[in-house]
Amino acid sequence: MLRLIGLSKSYKAGDKALSDVSLDVPKSQIVGLIGPSGAGKSTLIRCINRLVEPTEGEIRLGEVDLVKLGTAELRQARRRIGMIFQEYALVERLTVMENVLSGRLGYVPFWRSWMRCYPPQDIRRAYELLDRVGLMEHADKRADALSGGQRQRGGIARVLAQEPELLRVDEPTASPDPNTSRQIMRLLTEICAERGLPAIVNIHDVPLAQQFMQRIVGLRAGRVVFDGAPDALTESA
Ligand code: ADP
Ligand code: ADP
Numbered sequence: 001m002l003r004l005i006g007l008s009k010s011y012k013a014g015d016k017a018l019s020d021v022s023l024d025v026p027k028s029q030i031v032g033l034i035g036p037s038g039a040g041k042s043t044l045i046r047c048i049n050r051l052v053e054p055t056e057g058e059i060r061l062g063e064v065d066l067v068k069l070g071t072a073e074l075r076q077a078r079r080r081i082g083m084i085f086q087e088y089a090l091v092e093r094l095t096v097m098e099n100v101l102s103g104r105l106g107y108v109p110f111w112r113s114w115m116r117c118y119p120p121q122d123i124r125r126a127y128e129l130l131d132r133v134g135l136m137e138h139a140d141k142r143a144d145a146l147s148g149g150q151r152q153r154g155g156i157a158r159v160l161a162q163e164p165e166l167l168r169v170d171e172p173t174a175s176p177d178p179n180t181s182r183q184i185m186r187l188l189t190e191i192c193a194e195r196g197l198p199a200i201v202n203i204h205d206v207p208l209a210q211q212f213m214q215r216i217v218g219l220r221a222g223r224v225v226f227d228g229a230p231d232a233l234t235e236s237a
Contacts, residue, residue: 007057025198032213082164089155090143103161149180167199
């Protein structure tokens, strides 16, 4: 589970982008993060893997306080914190399969014969993930030959190959096609339930957040102003 305790961030003296945010996200739960532009959503998502260094507070993933980790340990820990982006989910010049394997390797291979020297169980595992996200028949296509929705699903498989303990998802509903957005949200919900993964989703679209999230956290000016079930969300939040 993920536990944020008293998390604050000031980019410059004075202004607080995040102010004393405390939040527990248990296993399997997806939390939708909503709030107006500038509320601190990206800062929160980036603090979790210390892409942005928090000014104060604790970030507990299981037993570990990520804030206390040194550079080498943090590098290891980051592999357990998946990030799913709406765009740039895959390396375009690689096949879908190569992309998923690179998630597992932790780097992008630049030679082409590498699949043969990679452990068969990892290749099998990558195929399982491609099957799970519905991309089996596209495994050997170059990523740039896929549709936007397929690319997003490939991005999910790639991140899952890292065997994360936590997912962060940026704007899954920013797709121009609402059907694609719904499918991606459904897939993410199922995957978190299957794997017991906690997830934080930076979600722009409030109606979709209400439809798919078990829980919504509303930020405003760096503070949590709402935390509850989607149907309890009112105009005030
Ligand atoms: P949101 O994702 O909800 O739009 P952000 O986390 O991007 O909000 O921004 C929260 C606040 O922090 C805003 O006031 C923004 O201007 C400020 N901010 C964000 N990133 C930086 C940065 N790199 N340097 C200085 N201020 C920043
Ligand atoms: P490593 O090469 O050890 O994986 P990185 O710092 O490149 O280390 O990436 C670690 C994790 O941080 C990745 O799993 C990725 O999801 C996340 N990450 C990398 N870049 C960004 C970014 N711009 N915004 C948010 N998360 C990122």
